[in-house]
Amino acid sequence: MGVLLALPFALRWMFAPAATAGEIGISLSGPAAFSHMRGDTGGAFFAVGALLLLGVFRREPGYLEAVAGIMIGIVAGRLLAIGLDGYQPQIGIAMGVELVTAAAAFVTARQQRSATA
DSSP states (O other): OHHHIIIIIHHHHHHOHHHHHHHTTOOOOSHHHHHHIIIIIIHHHHHHHHHHHHHHHTTOHHHHHHHHHHHHHHHHHHHHHHHHHOOOHHHHHHHHHHHHHHHHHHHHHHHHHHHHO
């Protein structure tokens, strides 16, 4: 999951933000919009993927707990957006992926902590 998020998923946002955003109904115009998608979205996916990989390979549960917290924060933002802006199926898919990522990261962190205790 870390490799998937850090490489193909993040790189699509960094190097093809208009096409990637268009797939989910977002239109980009101007340097600020492209910068936000490349930096905020692409950079965030890259960082989360890297944290997952660090947590697994270094056996550091703190990295994995950070990923779980980030994903829960994203889901909270999406829930607010649903309440304020409405719902579309792509939102549910994204939330599902984020919740699975959070759960997997949290469970793995707990397993690592119990293995070292």
